[in-house]
Amino acid sequence: MCRVVDLQQAVLAKNEQSAYTLRAELAARGTAVVNLLSSPGSGKTALLERELVLARERSVPVAALTADLATENDATRLARSGVPVKQILTDGLCHLEADMLGRHLDGWPPGAARLLFVENVGNLVCPASYDLGETLRVVLASVTEGEDKPLKYPTAFGLAHLVVVTKTDIAEAVAFDEATFRANVEQVNPGVEVLLTSARAGVGVGALLDRALAAADGAPVHTPVMARRPHRHTHDHADGTGAMAPSGS
Amino acid sequence: MHEMSIALAVVGQVEEAAERAGDVTAVRSVRLQVGELAGVVPDALSFCFELACAGTVLAGAELVTEAVPGRARCAPCAHEWLVGMPPLLSCPRCGAGTTDLLAGRELQIVSVHWEDGPAHAATREPIPEER
Numbered sequence A: 001m002c003r004v005v006d007l008q009q010a011v012l013a014k015n016e017q018s019a020y021t022l023r024a025e026l027a028a029r030g031t032a033v034v035n036l037l038s039s040p041g042s043g044k045t046a047l048l049e050r051e052l053v054l055a056r057e058r059s060v061p062v063a064a065l066t067a068d069l070a071t072e073n074d075a076t077r078l079a080r081s082g083v084p085v086k087q088i089l090t091d092g093l094c095h096l097e098a099d100m101l102g103r104h105l106d107g108w109p110p111g112a113a114r115l116l117f118v119e120n121v122g123n124l125v126c127p128a129s130y131d132l133g134e135t136l137r138v139v140l141a142s143v144t145e146g147e148d149k150p151l152k153y154p155t156a157f158g159l160a161h162l163v164v165v166t167k168t169d170i171a172e173a174v175a176f177d178e179a180t181f182r183a184n185v186e187q188v189n190p191g192v193e194v195l196l197t198s199a200r201a202g203v204g205v206g207a208l209l210d211r212a213l214a215a216a217d218g219a220p221v222h223t224p225v226m227a228r229r230p231h232r233h234t235h236d237h238a239d240g241t242g243a244m245a246p247s248g249s
Numbered sequence B: 001m002h003e004m005s006i007a008l009a010v011v012g013q014v015e016e017a018a019e020r021a022g023d024v025t026a027v028r029s030v031r032l033q034v035g036e037l038a039g040v041v042p043d044a045l046s047f048c049f050e051l052a053c054a055g056t057v058l059a060g061a062e063l064v065t066e067a068v069p070g071r072a073r074c075a076p077c078a079h080e081w082l083v084g085m086p087p088l089l090s091c092p093r094c095g096a097g098t099t100d101l102l103a104g105r106e107l108q109i110v111s112v113h114w115e116d117g118p119a120h121a122a123t124r125e126p127i128p129e130e131r
């Protein structure tokens, strides 16, 4: 016979659970994940190259993992820093999921990495929905992308713990309007910090590393409105959607 | 496009529920809440859902999506508003940035409409649902 069955299951519950477990496992190893999200070509790899070199200079043990649809170019660039680097080929999949990341962390990185930077697939839509067990979610946009990027991708910018502007060395040439960009970020994610950087000019590299290390050391991380839940919910079952997205805690 | 991943997750979860029930022969429809801030395009999802259902007990099932508008409440002043798209997440009345999002990020399977096998129907009738 025919019947209607109440399920009330969050579709992403499995990923949330995996992310939660992964975060705990990594914490036990003393490692915090920094998840880097942006459009293709915003400058994730370029900035990350700088961060890895600086971390090395400061003797902070770090590692990096980069996801790419098809090539290993980014990993090759990052490996020049001399820190452990790993490539995940997603084989066309447009985002990383917690399970996928977890599978690459068996006995890796070697030693005790304080920070594990994850360069997500260049894409501002899909990766936003998947918590990777990160401690800090950084969403980047370059000065060439237009000030309204945060309004076009509200879920990505709305769930950021930290927003990074890249390529500020060419801000003037492209007439980047910083005040408008900041106002648009504030609209979708009130109170989130916006950090100005240039990989080319070496601006903001230390500030970003400081933010990541502070978060790894347990300093409070910004809680986006989109991740804030009211204390009493009607009575959704406890598995309600994204109860701990993006980074729970 | 992650709508395919989402569609596969929906199908997987319904398949699991059907297996637990034990005697499901066909799934007619799946009701899904999609918040406007969930980052999912309902049309793309429906398209992927049809593909993801092929060859499973969900083959031919219809995906019924309920759009859920984003709603927020200001913690300091208790004002409630529809956040709109693109969303306005600081309080339009007092400007505070400490807002709670009441709704809008749902990606939730609400219910499933299915057929169970006649062989077991009589004995299993009293159990209304899931587990």
Ligand SMILES: Nc1nc2c(ncn2[C@@H]2O[C@H](COP(=O)(O)OP(=O)(O)OP(=O)(O)O)[C@@H](O)[C@H]2O)c(=O)[nH]1
Residues within 6 Å of the ligand: A038, A039, A040, A041, A042, A043, A044, A045, A046, A047, A074, A121, A122, A123, A166, A167, A168, A169, A170, A197, A198, A199, A200, A201
């Ligand atoms: N002027 C300037 N150009 C930059 C800067 N950072 C990166 N670029 C350039 O921007 C382009 C893309 O940089 P990548 O670092 O590869 O960007 P990405 O975000 O890693 O790209 P995907 O991995 O493909 O998503 C390259 O041509 C870089 O040289 C910067 O700080 N200033």
Ligand SMILES: [Mg+2]
Residues within 6 Å of the ligand: A044, A045, A046, A074, A119
């Ligand atoms: Mg890259």
Ligand SMILES: [Zn+2]
Residues within 6 Å of the ligand: B074, B075, B076, B077, B078, B079, B091, B092, B093, B094, B095, B096
């Ligand atoms: Zn208010």
